[in-house]
Amino acid sequence: MRNDLSVAFAGASLSPVASRAASLLEEAADLLVVHLDFAAAADRCEKGCQSLLGDLENEDSGSSEELRCSLCIVGIQALAEMNRWREVLPWVLQYYQVPAHLPPKVLELCILLHSKVKEPLVMLDVGSNWLRASANQHMPTYGLLVQLYLFHVLLPLGRFAEARDLVEGCKALSKEQRLEARRAIKEKRRQWSQQADKHPDPKEQADMAWKTQLGSVSQKVLTTLAQLGRALGCLAGQLGSIPYKKALFAAFLLFLVVVKLDPASPTSLPFLYRLTQLFHQARSAVFSSHCRSPVQG
Template identity: 60%
Template sequence: MKNDLPVSLAGLSGPAGFLRSSEPLSLSPVPAPATSLLEEAADLLVVHLDFAAALDRCERGCESLASDPDCESSAEVKCSLCIVGIQALAEMNRWREVLSWVLQYYQVPERLPPKILELCILLYSTVKEPHVMLEVDSYWLRDLTNQSLPSYGTLMELHLLHVLLPLGQFVEAEELVQGCDAFNKEQQLEALRTINERRCQWVQQEETQSVPEEQPATAREKLLGSVSRKLLTILTVLRRALGSMSSHFCSSPYKKTLLAALIVCLVVVRLDPAAPTSLPFLYRLVQLCHQAWVAVFSPLYRPPVQD
């Protein structure tokens, strides 16, 4: 399945790209252990492809910066460490842990750096799990401090294209665009046009998927209707046949024939109906006639007894 394959974020462009070992680190003075761990993690990730070791260096680096979280230079190093850690988790097919792993260092979604939030949106969109970022994005976008950031409009657009629209939340997308001050009039019109196009595509896909589901149901109904009609026809013919047989058996000629056969039988075997020795034979003959009668007319049809 697509979600069980290792996810590589190396092709993602933009400010959220991870650090490479060959790129110089333009950072302000920070604690030496954190900087060295960042360089070592980037080297393990890109050159040695040792993702577990790279993740370990990132975690150790973030823990070393916990004593001074508000320092600007420390925040930059921490963000870079998290970006490398996200890439390492994705390469090890542990992308489901990315969001919880990042939040353990930033506690709340509102404090996530724009670079990390962008990377998470693209990651979960790539693995077709955009719903994971729905609540996190909402918290981040509603924060007043984040709304003043230069990258707010970019993240708003990413949230719109990679989270809301794939989930079919078109009404929420329209409300978000109309109430967004980061978009100018032209950008709002373009975003609303994109929403309408995606809504039409969504409706067409639902209609296309519903047609194959209706066809088997119609075929089953036709088959059941055909079987029912055939069964009804067979039962009607059988009822008519049994009725004809009943009329034939109960008719006077048939009774006369049975009486004549009985008389002939008595004459041939020379039995006296009044003699005690003939009673077992007559009793057995009556039983055979009764069994034949029951076998023919029971339980489907039993004609009324005629005197």
């Protein structure tokens, strides 16, 4: 691995900073592939990218740019091997600032990585920003990245309208590629429709469960209110023969039931049942002399 990298940068006139970064890249590649020391490989890539931050401002920064891209690729692989894929995108963007500046190879690797861990949503905005940048649309690999973004980000997320717009508006795709993309969108939409029929949306299921529960609650409320009606019916027949304070107390209880309580709320049921019992007890205690049948002598 060291020899391959040495040959790759042998013809380039490297600055002292770039030479140091190239040495760190060689170490990182050996640690990753030969020694399987992923943490050490990621550390070398971190140091190499940090050392290049100032060198990238030089006039001849082409080699430094290639080195930074290579260091990021090795670093991404090292982080992925340690299952630290959540750190990949923030780590890369600290050296490229904005998604549109990512090298095509780095973006490709990020899309494939997040697709593999089934987290395509992470790349939704990043990929969209990169593809919309006019400077990127003239790159030879632009069509490939459009296809990767389509198949590994948009379609898994069910973004069919965005997928259709991307395909129809991309001049980098050939006629055959555009036709294949249309078929893929149509098939994926059909699969989503079938899956939605088999497994309804959780929100819709919750609404249906609530409606079923509400129907049961309403039946209980009607039963309770019927009991209250019978109790108040007996009470109303006696209002003319009871003191004023007792009539006022009965009116107050009726006000609580009708105005202050929401009968459709399940939390009201225990109170309604208790109130019904209190009515029966009050009727027995207060109006027993009026409701009791005359004693036969």
